Amino acid sequence: xxxxxxxxxxxxxxxxxxxxxxxxxxxxxxxxxxxxxxxxxxxxxxxxxxxxxxxxxxxxxxxxxxxxxxxxxxxxxxxxxxxxxxxxxxxxxxxxxxxxxxxxxxxxxxxxxxxxxxxxxxxxxxxxxxxxxxxxxxxxxxxxxxxxxxxxxxxxxxxxxxxxxxxxxxxxxxxxxxxxxxxxxxxxxxxxxxxxxxxxxxxxxxxxxxxxxxxxxxxxxxxxxxxxxxxxxxxxxxxxxxxxxxxxxxxxxxxxxxxxxxxxxxxxxxxxxxxxxxxxxxxxxxxxxxxxxxxxxxxxxxxxxxxx
Numbered sequence: 001x002x003x004x005x006x007x008x009x010x011x012x013x014x015x016x017x018x019x020x021x022x023x024x025x026x027x028x029x030x031x032x033x034x035x036x037x038x039x040x041x042x043x044x045x046x047x048x049x050x051x052x053x054x055x056x057x058x059x060x061x062x063x064x065x066x067x068x069x070x071x072x073x074x075x076x077x078x079x080x081x082x083x084x085x086x087x088x089x090x091x092x093x094x095x096x097x098x099x100x101x102x103x104x105x106x107x108x109x110x111x112x113x114x115x116x117x118x119x120x121x122x123x124x125x126x127x128x129x130x131x132x133x134x135x136x137x138x139x140x141x142x143x144x145x146x147x148x149x150x151x152x153x154x155x156x157x158x159x160x161x162x163x164x165x166x167x168x169x170x171x172x173x174x175x176x177x178x179x180x181x182x183x184x185x186x187x188x189x190x191x192x193x194x195x196x197x198x199x200x201x202x203x204x205x206x207x208x209x210x211x212x213x214x215x216x217x218x219x220x221x222x223x224x225x226x227x228x229x230x231x232x233x234x235x236x237x238x239x240x241x242x243x244x245x246x247x248x249x250x251x252x253x254x255x256x257x258x259x260x261x262x263x264x265x266x267x268x269x270x271x272x273x274x275x276x277x278x279x280x281x282x283x284x285x286x287x288x289x290x291x292x293x294x295x296x297x298x299x300x301x302x303x304x305x306x307x308x
Contacts, residue, residue: 009058033202077151092126102149135162192289231280
């Protein structure tokens with residue numbers, strides 16, 4: 001089931017097309033990556049999803065119905081990249097205040113605050129002020145205030161910024177738990193390795209347009225280049241063949257690119273005939289970071305071509 005649907009969304013600011021005819025679906029209970037370089041239109045999209053901005057044209061549907069900021073906004077938790085905490089306010093009081101703004105009763109808010117403070121090792125923070133926290137500690141507090149009211153849709157913009165590896169893993173585990181328990185998460189970041197690890201599906205935008213949309217697994221399959229890593233006692237003399245192209249040679253390991261006509265068995269049989277003891281044979285899929293860079297550079301080059 002689609003929790004969120006964007007249909008032909010457009011948003012212009014003066015002469016700039018911030019979002020130019022973008023459509024995609026976000027499935028319920030999944031972790032969805034919204035990716036793109038700076039200025040791609042990600043923040044504008046998020047602000048329309050949360051009701052901060054209205055699209056110039058197109059439609060947004062929440063749980064199958066037209067998005068209503070008045071009623072649907074309370075079902076959304078949004079953690080912006082620009083943090084929005086009151087520096088002079090005590091942390092416990094601030095968490096309670098923000099939960100009450102989202103419609104929680106005082107009793108429910110207090111119960112959830114205590115639960116999350118224990119989970120993220122924040123029990124001793126109640127009477128501290130935000131200005132006394134490190135960047136990483138502020139990040140944990142911002143995450144808690146985003147999810148306190150148990151939103152159906154959680155939007156996290158660079159949620160790991162400023163976190164050390166231990167706390168980053170702590171937050172990552174909670175993101176998985178939230179999705180497992182039925183929450184839908186939109187995850188926006190520049191760090192592609194986190195996307196590969198966390199997201200089920202991604203959309204890549206650049207210069208206001210959608211340039212990629214699909215599951216992480218399928219996208220990596222779609223962009224693979226028939227490159228294989230082969231480990232074994234391989235020497236340069238073994239590489240005098242036309243059945244593959246050598247990409248990289250290291251003692252004990254090579255990268256080769258197979259032609260469309262060459263099969264895995266062709267390569268293995270070739271090395272067996274050369275008396276090579278093959279220890280590993282694995283297909284090398286491109287990383288999301290490599291795909292991201294390639295597509296963004298391609299769209300930028302195309303834009304420059306048309307501008308000239």
